[in-house]
Amino acid sequence: MKFGIVVSEGPYTHQASDTAYHFVKAALAAGHEVPRVFFYHDGVNVGTRLSIPPQDERNIQKNWTALGQEHGIDLVICIAAAQRRGLLDENEASRQGKDANNIAEGFRISGLGQLIEMGIQTDRLMTFGD
Amino acid sequence: MSTLHTVNKSPFATTTLASCLNHALEGDAILLIEDGVYGGVVGTELAKALAAAKGVSLYVLSGDLTARGIDTARLVKGMKPIDYAGFVALATEHDRAQAWL
Amino acid sequence: MSEIKKFLYVNRKAPYGTIYALESLEVVLIGAAFDQDVSLAFLDDGVFQLLKKQDTAGIGVKNFSPTFRALGxxxxxKFYVEQESLTERGLTADDLMDITYEDEDDDYEEKPSIRVVNRDEMAAIMGDQDVVLSF
Amino acid sequence: MSYQVNGTTVEHDEEGYITTLSDWSKDLAEVIAKQEDINMNEEHWEVVNFLRDYYEEYQIAPAVRVLIKAVKKTMGPEKGNNKYMYELFPYGPAKQACKIAGLPKPTGCV
Known part of the structure; x- marks a missing residue:
């Protein structure tokens, strides 16, 4: 079965991105497909490479990056939500005239259409938020 | 056709669990996750409503339960603890998932 | 895209206190381009999103309530509003904005988009979807 | 980055959208249009005014297909079509007409 995943809360403040991560791991382990995870609302903050959690805590961004790369998951950050919250890739930074970018490896910024498309193309849409 | 409902809020903080219970249909499942697991403890007002939900199966995510120091013995009768693999299985067994945020 | 799915946007949160209502509306606007079978559900505090006379001048936040009227x-x-949620909050359908659409199949007659349903009807609507997006 | 209009300076972003929506004026619209290689005539103004009215009423810039549908209804099918709109605004009514009309930049979500 194909799962589409929405993560709609930021890391650390809410447990949502952790629950989503464990769900995706379990789904893959059971032989299901997870073609895309869509990060929305404060969930876009999962994709910043500038977070520095203490060494004795999980690194949410690195966990997602690793899982995404291992299983070819499309980790999409919503552009509209990202722009509000200051999350940029190189492309967006130059388009918007900003002097830095902060998106982590394995993530990409794209539109809300990717969320709808995921809903159309997967068998089950799971939302993790608050 | 049935739905897997997930509830991630403590019923003492919001009315989310009550609202979910009000909209769950026969054959549906409710899974308590994150702070939602506090709603599964016996002896509370909402536990009565949970126990009265006819034809709705009740589950709780065991990792969230033990993380919060709650023994499965304190759960509402009939509520089953499951792990993430069980969560995935529930999602496949129902036709859709609805997150009560 | 040949397959048409039933999408339900579930709105259970009040506007302005958090961004969920606004960002939900943004998904609806983009999603409309995908020609799916779209319904919106308003229940619990979500019914507050549709109140008339919202004026945000005093809080310096954009008033996005007029945008609901553009969705036609x-x-x-299809705006399904739960009667019990209104009643619990001391509201009636008269407190909600007039939101209409022009029915192309009926000589462009203007029809109301808001349909007040009771809790059981809302539960049945939720149970008849392919994709449920929660906000 | 800024436009100069009647001796005043109006800030804009990298792509030419004005930063403060209340800075908009008809004279400014002419200046932005010139930058876009568009000579504003009555027909351009008709669309720009339509967009401003739509924004005023609904607080959003309409999607292109919605704009065209609405124009078709109020101004007739000879204007409410893609060809007409793209003749007036070669780089797209959403992008160019919204910029000239002083509306927020479409977030380009699809």
Whole structure:
């Protein structure tokens, strides 16, 4: 079965991105497909490479990056939500005239259409938020 | 056709669990996750409503339960603890998932 | 895209206190381009999103409530509002904005988009979807 | 980055959208249009005014297909079509007409 995943809360403040991560791991382990995870609302903050959690805590961004790369998951950050919250890739930074970018490896910024498309193309849409 | 409902809020903080219970249909499942697991403890007002939900199966995510120091013995009768693999299985067994945020 | 799915946007949160209502509306606007079978559900505090006379001048936040009235142009015409949620909050359907659409199949007659349903009807609507997006 | 209009300076972003929506004026619209290689005539103004009215009423810039549908209804099918709109605004009514009309930049979500 194909799962589409929405993560709609930021890391650390809410447990949502952790629950989503464990769900995706379990789904893959059971032989299901997870073609895309869509990060929305404060969930876009999962994709910043500038977070520095203490060494004795999980690194949410690195966990997602690793899982995404291992299983070819499309980790999409919503552009509209990202722009509000200051999350940029190189492309967006130059388009918007900003002097830095902060998106982590394995993530990409794209539109809300990717969320709808995921809903159309997967068998089950799971939302993790608050 | 049935739905897997997930509830991630403590019923003492919001009315989310009550609202979910009000909209769950026969054959549906409710899974308590994150702070939602506090709603599964016996002896509370909402536990009565949970126990009265006819034809709705009740589950709780065991990792969230033990993380919060709650023994499965304190759960509402009939509520089953499951792990993430069980969560995935529930999602496949129902036709859709609805997150009560 | 040949397959048409039933999408339900579930709105259970009040506007302005958090961003969920606004960002939900943004998904609806974009989603409308995908020609799916779209319904919006308003229950619990979500019914507050549709109140008339919202004026945000005093809080310096954009008032996005007029945008709901544009959704008819986007062929989003099914707003299900739960009666019990209104009643619990001391509201009636008269407190909600007039939101209409033009029915192309009926000589462009203007029809109300808001349909007040009871809790059981809302539960049945939720149970008849392919994709449920929660906000 | 800024436009100069009647001796005043109006800030804009990298792509030419004005930063403060209340800075908009008809004279400014002419200046932005010139930058876009568009000579504003009555027909351009008709669309720009339509967009401003739509924004005023609904607080959003309409999607292109919604704009065209609405124009078709109020101004007739000879204007409410893609060809007409793209003749007036070669780089797209959403992008160019919204910029000239002083509306927020479409977030380009699809």
């Amino acid at each position: 142009d986007y062929d989003v015409t």
